[in-house]
Amino acid sequence: xxxxxxxxxxxxxxxxxxxxxxxxxxxxxxxxxxxxxxxxxxxxxxxxxxxxxxxxxxxxxxxxxxxxxxxxxxxxxxxxxxxxxxxxxxxxxxxxxxxxxxxxxxxxxxxxxxxxxxxxxxxxxxxxxxxxxxxxxxxxxxxxxxxxxxxxxxxxxxxxxxxxxxxxxxxxxxxxxxxxxxxxxxxxxxxxxxxxxxxxxxxxxxxxxxxxxxxxxxxxxxxxxxxxxxxxxxxxxxxxxxxxxxxxxxxxxxxxxxxxxxxxxxxxxxxxxxxxxxxxxxxxxxxxxxxxxxxxxxxxxxxxxxxxxxxxxxxxxxxxxxxxxxxxxxxxx
Ligand SMILES: Nc1nc2c(ncn2[C@@H]2O[C@H](COP(=O)(O)OP(=O)(O)O)[C@@H](O)[C@H]2O)c(=O)[nH]1
Ligand SMILES: [Mg+2]
Numbered sequence: 001x002x003x004x005x006x007x008x009x010x011x012x013x014x015x016x017x018x019x020x021x022x023x024x025x026x027x028x029x030x031x032x033x034x035x036x037x038x039x040x041x042x043x044x045x046x047x048x049x050x051x052x053x054x055x056x057x058x059x060x061x062x063x064x065x066x067x068x069x070x071x072x073x074x075x076x077x078x079x080x081x082x083x084x085x086x087x088x089x090x091x092x093x094x095x096x097x098x099x100x101x102x103x104x105x106x107x108x109x110x111x112x113x114x115x116x117x118x119x120x121x122x123x124x125x126x127x128x129x130x131x132x133x134x135x136x137x138x139x140x141x142x143x144x145x146x147x148x149x150x151x152x153x154x155x156x157x158x159x160x161x162x163x164x165x166x167x168x169x170x171x172x173x174x175x176x177x178x179x180x181x182x183x184x185x186x187x188x189x190x191x192x193x194x195x196x197x198x199x200x201x202x203x204x205x206x207x208x209x210x211x212x213x214x215x216x217x218x219x220x221x222x223x224x225x226x227x228x229x230x231x232x233x234x235x236x237x238x239x240x241x242x243x244x245x246x247x248x249x250x251x252x253x254x255x256x257x258x259x260x261x262x263x264x265x266x267x268x269x270x271x272x273x274x275x276x277x278x279x280x281x282x283x284x285x286x287x288x289x290x291x292x293x294x295x296x297x298x299x300x301x302x303x304x305x306x307x308x309x310x311x312x313x314x315x316x317x318x319x320x321x322x323x324x325x326x327x328x329x330x331x332x333x
Contacts, residue, residue, distance in 0.1 A: 003017055003018050003032060004018070004035045004036055007032075007036065007131065007134060007135050008039060008134065008135070008136075010135060012105070012108065015131060015135050016110075018032050018131055019110055019128055022127045022128055022130075023124055025124070025127075029127070032131070033127055033130060036130065036131065037130070037134075039133075039134040040130050040133040042133060042136075042138075043129075043132060043133040043137055043138060043139065043140050044138065044139050044159055044160070045129055045140050045142065045157060045158045045159050045160075046139060046140065046141050046142070046160045046161075046261065047142050047154060047155045047157065047160070047161040047162065048060050048063075048142065048143045048144070048162045048164060049143075049144045049145075049151050049154070049155055049161065049163055049164070050163055050164030050165060050166075050188075051164075051166075053166070054164045054165060054166040054190055055164060055166060055190040055191055055248045055249070056143050056145075056190075057079065057143060058190075058248035059162075059164060059188065059190055059254075060077055060079075060141045060143050061100055061101065061248075062246075062251055062254045063141060063254065063257070063258065064077060064107055064141060065100060065251075065254075066254050066255060067138070067139050067258070068106065068107065070255070071138075072106075073106075073138035073139050074106045074107075074137045074138050074139075075106065075107050075108075075137060075138070075139050075140075075141065076107075076108045076109075076135075076137040076139070076140045076141070077101075077108070077110065077140075077141045077142075078110050078111075078112060078125065078128060078129065078132070078140065078142045079109070079110070079111045079112065079142075079143045080112045080121065080125055080142060080143065080144045080145070080154060081112070081113060081143075081145050108135075110128070112124065112125070112128065121153070121154065122150060122154050122156075122157065123285070123288055125142060125154050125157060126157050129157065142154060152183060156183065157281060159265070159268060159274065159277060160261055160264045160265065160268075161183050161184055161185050161186075162185070162186050162187075162188050162261075163181065163184035163186075163188070164188045165188065165189050165190070165200055166189070166191040166200075167189065167191060167192075167194045167195065167200045168191075168194055168195065168196045181207055181211075184241050185239060185242075185264050186241060186242050186244060186257070186260050186261065187204050187208075187241055187242070187244070188245075188257065189201055189204070189243065189244070189246070190246045190247070190248050191247065191248075192246060192247050192252070192253065193249075197245065201243060201245070204243055208240070208243070239264065239271075239273075242260045242263075242264075244257045244260055298332070301332060302328070310324050310328065
């Protein structure tokens with residue numbers, strides 16, 4: 001059976017198998033990505049990131065239910081959690097998710113626990129997302145934990161990035177420290193039933209005020225004007241992140257969040273930002289593949305002895321990395 005063809009026919013087993021191939025960066029996985037590429041480029045990729053315990057899994061679960069009910073979208077969920085390699089990332093939120101969404105053949109849930117192969121976590125994620133895209137999922141929700149460089153890289157893949165905060169996680173807002181606020185299109189204050197929600201909201205608004213001084217008020221013919229809620233982007237046509245409160249556990253604020261996400265999609269389409277993002281992502285994929293392939297091909301040609309000798313010369317400072325590369329390349333040209 002041709003797995004790629006089966007995937008296009010929305011066969012779940014084929015998708016499951018190819019996801020594993022692609023996650024492990026096998027020959028078969030790469031061949032499938034190549035064959036399926038013409039069928040990609042349609043899905044809306046939503047990244048959901050934030051500190052552990054803020055309620056990301058619960059929120060993703062609720063968003064999936066919302067998209068099923070309100071829009072009849074086909075929804076894929078990819079939970080990237082390298083911190084729990086033995087459980088496959090299936091913590092409490094994921095079990096709840098499984099219960100609510102299992103049995104719906106238009107929902108597909110997958111956990112990724114590995115650090116990702118050669119190209120790294122972001123590249124593995126990107127490749128797995130392409131399979132969901134080809135399999136005709138309208139919305140792909142990618143949940144990532146924490147705020148490291150890998151999470152930032154994954155967030156850059158997404159068309160829309162939600163950064164989830166929760167009140168009472170200490171006075172510092174976790175995400176700000178890691179600079180993850182800069183990648184947020186929508187800031188979600190989940191657990192809005194908890195005390196301290198006003199404090200968190202004030203802190204986030206303060207941060208936004210600094211980075212987007214035009215957020216609430218801008219000058220118009222010398223007069224100050226308050227922007228209406230629907231017109232959340234400024235004159236430069238840049239998106240101003242929205243702040244939304246949710247109680248994911250009870251489904252509160254989910255529809256409003258869904259509407260904010262829809263406004264962001266409208267903005268991406270109208271401002272041509274969607275095509276720009278797509279172009280950048282494809283360039284990253286292309287460059288990464290090129291670098292990886294050339295490097296591997298070069299190593300295949302080079303005897304391990306020559307590599308080891310050169311490295312020890314560099315370590316002894318008899319040769320510089322620059323000089324070594326130059327002379328090695330000469331012998332191959
Ligand atoms: N009080 C409250 N608890 C919530 C809310 N959303 C999720 N939780 C709980 O917070 C815990 C962590 O949720 P989870 O979705 O696994 O968080 P994640 O680690 O960010 O994926 C679970 O016990 C959830 O039931 C909420 O809006 N309010
Ligand atoms: Mg989770």
